Amino acid sequence: DIQMTQSPSSLSSSVGDRVTITCRASPGIGNYLNWYQQKPGKAPRLLIYAASNLQSGVPPRFSGSGSGTDFTLTISRLQPEDFATYYCQQSYSSLTFGGGTRVEIK
């Protein structure tokens, strides 16, 4: 089984901050990694697919990088609407999601 570990589980940041969320896979998963944003009471929203490809309609302040075991989602300048929970998801073996990272207002 692929183990997906997100860190941190939560973080507090201010508007305008640069935020980095990490997802670690064990064993490695190539670039079979996607990122989602979820707000309370809403469905997840796809942000990044195949590790680094920005989904249509997603602001360019979101970016993804990594391959193999270590992946990063970066928000270059945090906006008020970005306070949410973020999940990674792999499809290299079966299909699983990370535990989530909650981004809160500082």
Place this chain on the structure above:
Amino acid sequence: QVQLQESGPGLVKPSETLSLTCTVSGGSVNRGTDYWAWIRQTPGKGLDWIGNLYHSGKTYYNPSLRSRVSTSVDTSKNQFSLNLRSVTAADTAVYFCARGIRIDGDHDGTIDWFDLWGQGTLVTVSS
């Protein structure tokens, strides 16, 4: 613009079958370049993939749920459905239907992601 909407009972008794339907509007359930999926979310365990339903009729289920899951498509109603048998309280969750996209990866298999989701429906398993 394609939209998905889940429907079904909000309360199911233990040992019974959970049945949900996802209605596809603004597009065809038989579109050939993607597939349909079910995903659930529990407060304790986060997001949990249930399974995929391909236009070929093939299915791909989470190994932990495979023995209890079945899915189907009704093209006349532009819907697809989920049945989960022998439910317990652990199956209490918000259930989402979604559209899946896949591309060939560098290794075996495909890179899969979900680009369109229904709003989700809460199903509680309780007597």
